[in-house]
Amino acid sequence: MPPIITATDLVKQYPGVLAVDHIDLAIPTGICFGLLGPNGAGKTTTIEILEGIHLPTSGTVLYKGEPLGARYREEVGIQFQHTALQEFLTVRETLELFERLYHRTVPIAELIELCSLADILDRDTRKISGGQRQRLLLALALINDPELIFLDEPTTGLDPQARRNFWDLVKLVKSRNKTIVLTTHYMEEAYALCDEIAIMDKGRIVSQGTPQHLLSEHFGDVILQIPDTDAAGKLGGLGLSAIQAGDMHEIRTNRLHHTLQQLIENGVNLDHLRIRAWTLEDLFINVTGKKVSP
Numbered sequence: 001m002p003p004i005i006t007a008t009d010l011v012k013q014y015p016g017v018l019a020v021d022h023i024d025l026a027i028p029t030g031i032c033f034g035l036l037g038p039n040g041a042g043k044t045t046t047i048e049i050l051e052g053i054h055l056p057t058s059g060t061v062l063y064k065g066e067p068l069g070a071r072y073r074e075e076v077g078i079q080f081q082h083t084a085l086q087e088f089l090t091v092r093e094t095l096e097l098f099e100r101l102y103h104r105t106v107p108i109a110e111l112i113e114l115c116s117l118a119d120i121l122d123r124d125t126r127k128i129s130g131g132q133r134q135r136l137l138l139a140l141a142l143i144n145d146p147e148l149i150f151l152d153e154p155t156t157g158l159d160p161q162a163r164r165n166f167w168d169l170v171k172l173v174k175s176r177n178k179t180i181v182l183t184t185h186y187m188e189e190a191y192a193l194c195d196e197i198a199i200m201d202k203g204r205i206v207s208q209g210t211p212q213h214l215l216s217e218h219f220g221d222v223i224l225q226i227p228d229t230d231a232a233g234k235l236g237g238l239g240l241s242a243i244q245a246g247d248m249h250e251i252r253t254n255r256l257h258h259t260l261q262q263l264i265e266n267g268v269n270l271d272h273l274r275i276r277a278w279t280l281e282d283l284f285i286n287v288t289g290k291k292v293s294p
């Protein structure tokens, strides 16, 4: 698929801060692309340049091969992190207000169904829950039937159930052949939704690819977890790469068969053995040296 949006040699210099440091991106049509990174990495600045809200200091952004212009504004949808909803309006009135901003729109009834808003249509937007608010904000971002949708930390502050419901909604939107660009602090969310991710740190992209590819590229081994009591002092002297993590011993190995044999021969109880897969959170820490912030 050709890229729907490309950024070439993008730079954003603020006084004393190089927020975006010569980055290149080409986001293929129809995928969900995740931009991840620690606080201050430059994600919001990059996204806002791609959205056409800010101009870069240098570099170019092209949408379907053309500079961002009137066509882009008609074809892009943005779910802002902190959209100020007009006070004293109901959910229905808010949808109608946004509908009037575009030439081409999706029938509101379709968005109400897609985003499960039917039960709260007549409610004041100040009196809806966090999950309902995010669904409304997504409906507003979809009102012009955009081809490219930006979601900036769409599930921050939602409880786990509301977050999962929102993921289902994003998958539904994606299945309609839309391209989604997402920022998130939740690695689980990136793994669940993104076909491709880029991890930013200090204004640069430090890792990019499909989650699966990045995990196998960075981690060729697996982690065995054995409860402390089951290992009971038998691991020392085996020459294994073992660390104590809470009440577990974690052993990294790329020779699983051999390591298991070694443990059995040395009388380690494997009844409660678990094999832990590497996660995007491990990758994030590995490439940025920082913990994922909540």
Ligand SMILES: Nc1ncnc2c1ncn2[C@@H]1O[C@H](COP(=O)(O)OP(=O)(O)OP(=O)(O)O)[C@@H](O)[C@H]1O
Binding pocket: 014, 015, 017, 018, 019, 037, 038, 039, 040, 041, 042, 043, 044, 045, 046
């Ligand atoms: N308008 C501005 N003026 C000056 N510096 C800015 C401005 N906006 C952002 N910065 C700085 O640019 C750097 C990147 O900020 P940005 O908000 O893009 O990071 P981020 O990755 O989105 O962080 P977070 O996850 O905390 O939202 C930071 O050092 C920030 O302080």
